[in-house]
Amino acid sequence: MFFSSDHPKHEFEESQQCKSRDAICYLCKNKVSLVEDESNAFYCCQGCGSNFHKDCLTVTYPKCHEHTLTFIRRKIPFPCDVCGQEFPDEMYGCLQCDFFVNRHCIYLPRVIKITRHSHRLSHVLRISDGDNVCGICRSLVDVGYGGYSCIDKTCNYVAHFHCIIRFNVWDGKDVEGEEVAASEADDVAPLLLVEDIDGESTWRHFSHDHDLLRVVEEQESEELCQACILPTYKTGKFLRCKECDFALHETCACLPRKMAHGLHVHPVTLHVETGDGFFICSVCNQYSCGLMSYKCNQKDCGFKMDVRCASFVEPFNHTALPHDPFYLGVDFNEYIYRCYGCRQRSRFTARCVQGSIDFDFKCLNLPGLIKYKCDDHPLTLYYDHRGHNSGWCEICEEIIEKGRIIYTCRHCFTTLHVDCILGKYPYLKCGHKIKVNGFEVEIASNNGASRPICQTCHRICQDKHVFNGKDQVCFCSVECIPSQACS
Structure with a gap:
């Protein structure tokens, strides 16, 4: 017989008195076995009829507490000494030490590594004074309770227990005692200096076979960075190939080959795209013709991120x-x-x-400034957080909804929808061939005097890009491109 430590009415009899074939453990929610032997024994509460595994009523786990913890069932909630939250039906206690902990905090890992922070985090029962803002939810961490703290004593990064568990920021591994993995260590630089003669440097990037020169060009051009598919002009220095039309922003060229990024729980590696000529970013859900993308190192994980999303750094x-x-x-x-x-x-x-x-x-990821053919000034990305009326779009001539992000001219008060000026596929480049379900098409600009008719939906192609297939067939969107079997 077992007694709850808080109330005599919660008296637990052994399994012989519990005849239900569908008995479920009140704590772990798993079925309890009706086999009557010591290893499968369970208990039934006479007061409320709840069933409990024997191992669920008492827990011995030295990593959390040196004494055995006993299940306590009280109607009046009280905070967990580890996380500070109240779990009235899942609390365990050590009366000898006046220590109380909820079921979820008992088995918390001692040392973890999350991709949102460069160092490992250690499980502590009391957060020390200092900058106590959680690095995940950005709210305060109570110094009277526990959490995760950076193992680097010079770093003040902390995080709530419940943020680590509840949100998708941790891969579920306890790395206590493990050596630093290769993905956490410094990686080989993607851009290497080949030679430097009279101040003119020649570089080599792993994604290209020819040598590159550093260039500064401020005049407007249609040249695009092969990584992010954005213009190279007015962005500072960029690298241009000596032998072909290949170009990279210097910032894109210096992105690391391997990184732990907060947008994914596993480390990612920079790869050269060799598939169908385009891919979909798992983060922004945008189509891209970018030469490179970051892919998850886990075999069965299909996460893929473009270089624009990978460039996000807090703050x-x-x-x-x-x-x-x-x-x-x-x-x-x-x-x-x-x-x-x-x-x-x-x-x-x-x-x-x-x-x-x-x-x-x-x-x-929207560019901060763009050029509009009907305005002499560059248009600026703008968001009115007060939700005032933003006027009407000069391209589609429709009212712009309140609180939308738009492009506007601060001099002429021109306002445009983002999709109207950039199009549905801002990161697909004209002249590039792609394959959609085995069907090859060429991306073309839709700026002619007349607009073509889509072969699939039979509507006028109104976007900035069209997709031209064989025999002069045209499609208005990627979704309208048929598979090879249907062509």
Whole structure:
């Protein structure tokens, strides 16, 4: 017979008195065995009829506490000494030490590594005084309770227990006693200096076979960076091939071959795309013709990230809200967040803590300045967090909804929808051939005097890009391109 430590009415009899064939353990929610032997014994509460595994009623786990912990069932909630949260039906206690802990905190790992931070984190029962802002949810961590703290004594990074467990930021491994993995160590540089003669440097990037020269060009051109598919002009220094039209932003060329990025729980590696000529970024859900992408190192994980999303570093200053830094949001592994800029749902967002504004990575990666043929000034990315009316779009001539992220001219008060000026596929480049389900098409600009008709949906192609197949067939979108079997 076993007695609960808080109330005499919770008296537990052994399994011989529990005849239910569908008995479920109240704590672990697993079925209890009806085989009557000591290794499978379970208990039944006479007061409420709940069933319990024998090993669930008492827990011995020295990593959490040196004494045996006993299940305590009280109607009045009280905080867990480890995390500070209240779990009235899942608390264990050591009356000898006046120590109480909820079931989830008993088996917390001692040392972990999350991709949101460069160092490992250690399980501590008391957070020390200092900068006590959780690195995941950006709210305060109570110094009277425990959490995860950086093992580097010069670093003040801390995180809540429940943030580590609840949100998709940890790979589930306890790395206590393990050596630092290769993915956590410094990696080979992607850009190497070949020679430097009279101040003119020649470089070699792992993604290209020819030598590259560092160039500074401020005049407008149509040259695109092969990694991010954005213009090379007005972006500082970039690298241009001596023998062909290959070009890379210097920032794109210096991205590490391997990294642990907060957007994914596993380390990722920079790969050269060799498939169908384009890919879909798992973060921003955008099509890209970029030469390189970051792929997860895990064999069965299909995560793939373009270099624009991989360039996100906390705190991030967005052009539309330059005075309010953004931090990575939390991930519930579901599309539950709605972007304030485009009103679309997304798993991956960044949050402006001051204004509680969430932007998805499609809006975060938008260029800050663009050129519009009907305006002499560059248009600036703008977001009105007060939700005032933003006017009407001069391209589609429709009203722009309140609180949308837009492009505007501060001199002429021109306003444009983002999709109207950039198009549906801003990172697909004209003249590039791609394969969709085995069907090859060429991406072309849709700026002619007349607009073609889509072969599949029979509508006028209105986007900035069209997809030309064999025999002069044309498609308005990637979704309209048939498979090879249907062509």
